[in-house]
Amino acid sequence: MTDVQVVRVFADPAGNFGNKLGVVLDGASIADPGDRQKLAAELGYPETIFFDDLERADFKIYTPAVELPFAGHPSVGAAWVLTRELGKAPAVLRPPAGEVPTWQEGDDVWVRGPLASAPPWWHERLDSPEAVDQLTGPLAPEQDATQLWAWENEQAGTVRVRVFGRRFGIPEDEACGSASMRLAAALGRRLTIHHGNGSLVLAQPGPPSYAEVGGRVVADSQLQS
Incomplete structure (x- = not known):
């Protein structure tokens, strides 16, 4: 049996909503990539991560x-899990894409990542937040990695977003960090993103070819699989 912690990333200020993430602290207990992929599919969360070295913040990501x-x-x-497990916040994470800086602003955990290594989300603007709310899926079946959005308040930088990711085994992503990063980079400004059913994502452009994303993380549950 494998211990899996579950956290919710991009929760609202009250700690509700957020996108579930499976966390395997002892990555050595499932070393084979095929077995990791199988567990990620069984859990069904948008992503599950496997730590290969906690001290080095070395981990792998599976949809x-x-x-x-x-x-x-x-x-x-x-980044949030490592702070809790190690008693100190990491300065960098080490996913396969390379070093990812991370920091905390109040209750929000932030990371800066390379857009070239992020999933290639297509993003399309709709006429209103209500149009986003009324979606039952992407605009066309072939849009299997799609972010659909509308301004709530353009001056304030608040947007309404939903993301559909069948390409990655995710019919709808409750709160997608990489799509939020791509949107902030494309618009060239900091955004407050009302995502999915009630999640809250913060995103902003970073240095050239990078973007930054942040939000609140809360513990959800622990299970064995």
Whole structure:
């Protein structure tokens, strides 16, 4: 049996909602990539991470369908988990994409990641937040990695977003960090993103070819699989 911690990343200020993340602290207990992929599919969370070295913040990221070199939601979650497990906040994370700086601002955990290593989300603007709310899926079946969004308040930088990721085994992603990073980079400004059913994501451009994403993380549950 494998111990799996579950956290919710990008919770709202009251600690509700957020995107579930499976966390295997003892990655050596499931060393085979095929077995890791199988567990990630069984759990069904948008991502599950496996730590190969806690002290070095070395971890791998799996969706229910594929392994990723970098993603925002699991990286923010990894930084929060490491702070709790080690008693100190890491300065950098080490997913397969390379070193990812991380820091904390109040209750929010932030990471800076390379856009070239993030999933290639397509993003399309809709006419209103209500149009986003009324979606039952992507605009067309072939849009299998799609972010659909609308301004709530353009001056304030608040947007309404939903993300559909069948390509990665995720029919709808409750709160997608990498898509939020791509949107902030494309718009060139800091965003407050009302995502999914009630999650809250913060994102902003970083240095050239990078973007930053942050939010609140809360503990959810622990299970054995």
